[in-house]
Amino acid sequence: MNISDVMIHINEPLSTEARSCLENTLRAVEGVVSPRFNAGKEHLLMIAYDTDTTGTAVLLQKARAAGYTAQLVGM
Numbered sequence: 001m002n003i004s005d006v007m008i009h010i011n012e013p014l015s016t017e018a019r020s021c022l023e024n025t026l027r028a029v030e031g032v033v034s035p036r037f038n039a040g041k042e043h044l045l046m047i048a049y050d051t052d053t054t055g056t057a058v059l060l061q062k063a064r065a066a067g068y069t070a071q072l073v074g075m
Helices: 016-027 058-067
Strands: 003-010 032-038 041-050 069-075
Touching: 003 058, 016 032, 016 041, 016 058, 041 058, 058 069
Parallel strands: none
Antiparallel strands: 003 041, 003 069, 032 041
């Protein structure tokens, strides 16, 4: 298991419920360890994931499939 982090920027403002729903959607992806938004930076989603099981393209696609305009940060 190789754990890495990726940050995804969400353009749209998200309510607490929307953030929780997106975290749960990403948590369901095989290999995702911990998706989380941090207080004060509600537009940035940090995801810890197993690089042997999934990749950044899959995670970004899941965020976009949920209806958000999103991009990887620092890539």
